[in-house]
Amino acid sequence: MEAGRGLVGLGWALGLTVLASPASYGANPEHVQTLLLTRQCVQCDLTGASLVYANLSGANLMGSDLRGANLSRANLSQANLSGANLQSATLFGATLTNAQLTNANLVSTDLREAVFFGADLSGATMTQALVIGAVGLPIEVATPRDRFNWGVYEADRRNFAGAINHYNQAIAQDPQFAEAYLNRAVARSHLADYGGAIGDGRVAAQLFAQANNPEQQALAEKFSDELERYVKKGGREQSEGNGVGISVLNFVRGVGSFLIPLLF
Template sequence: MNSQILAITVFLTTISLSTSVQAANSEHVRRLLATKECQNCDLTGAGLVLADLSGANLSGANLAGANLSRANLSAADLRGANLSGAGLFGVNLSSAKLSGANLAGADLRNSYLMNAELNGVNLNSTSLQGAIGIPSQIATPEEFYAWGVAEAQKGNQQQAIDYFRQAIAMKPDYAGAYLARGVARYQILDRQGAFQDAQMAEKMFISQNNNSGILTAQAFLKELQTPQDGKVSTGKPSFFDFVGSLGSVLLQFFPF
């Protein structure tokens, strides 16, 4: 409970306040919470942390700068809504309708976007790191790759593997993503999957004349082929540290 209170406090204190932004219409906030019907409402800067707004009708509403962290907006109608700069950390937007919404500058980290409708959404400068269910059409392969590396560095290997999978699905010759996915699989002791990815990475690096990539993939393959003598190591190497040059090779594929 204390950790939940602390988390909520952090969410509240991270909202940036601007003198040019007016407060939410209190009557509109009450209407929303009581009826879940608030089309075209003025909810600018509203505090709606952890609110249950599943199925709510918020089409055309102004939620600029609102704090909806950890709120439940599953299946909500947010078509044409203004969510610019909104705090949506950990929000549940599964199956939500967001077509034509403005999410510029919104914080969607660790959110849930499975089956969300995102046609024509403005995602300029939107933070999506850690989000689950990101549709492939709203991010580049390089962005999925960068998110994967970030999750792997934090120890979230399964999430990292999913991001690398999405990067590869969009860009089948993405050697760096194969190599990174192989490392993530190695971290969860999936040596067979890691070996297959390393082989693919090596093949692609060769076709792309990437000498550092070739050497790194080969070093990884050698590591994977080292006999384990029936022993399972209790310690796992960090994402970048198990071979000296791997980090610099993987960083070549970041979108900057």
């Protein structure tokens, strides 16, 4: 315990914002100290290390073993993690802008809400990684289903613009993705983009028909028909205060409850 407190003090003295002391849990304490002192730790043993909120911007961690490490909210911008083993590590909310993650092992890694703008993930293995809410991931490292699930995540947080962005990317990768069209229709209706919502609903219905899915086809058709009727009335239903009528809002909310929220 005393050694842990000493490392925390060292972190603060160096301007490293470390919330918790780096725990042993298999990590080599000398390697942890070297990392915090110099940000140079090539092929180090950092398994299970606790580096929450650590400022590791520009750190060289090439080939290091970070299995099970906790790097939540850590600043890893421009860090070199090439060939690093981050299996089952937690990088929730971490900043990885312009980081090098080539050939990194990200199997079962928690990458939720991490920021990846400009990061290089070529050759990285991301099987079963948790990526909901992550931003800036190169399009080639995420499947259309991943993008769809991220859209659902943002919609659940009522970030409909963010949800639409993810659905856009899912559809760009898979133009036959009927669920993405229907979910984008619902998100657009929440933002009063009724024309776009109706169009997406019609496309979704056609794709569900082609896929021989009559239940979802009927749902998409009902959504578009009801919304179109609302628009033709000139939106005369009582407003909820955001420009959207109560009738259509209730319908939209109902449609959302029928959709499969996440696809696996």
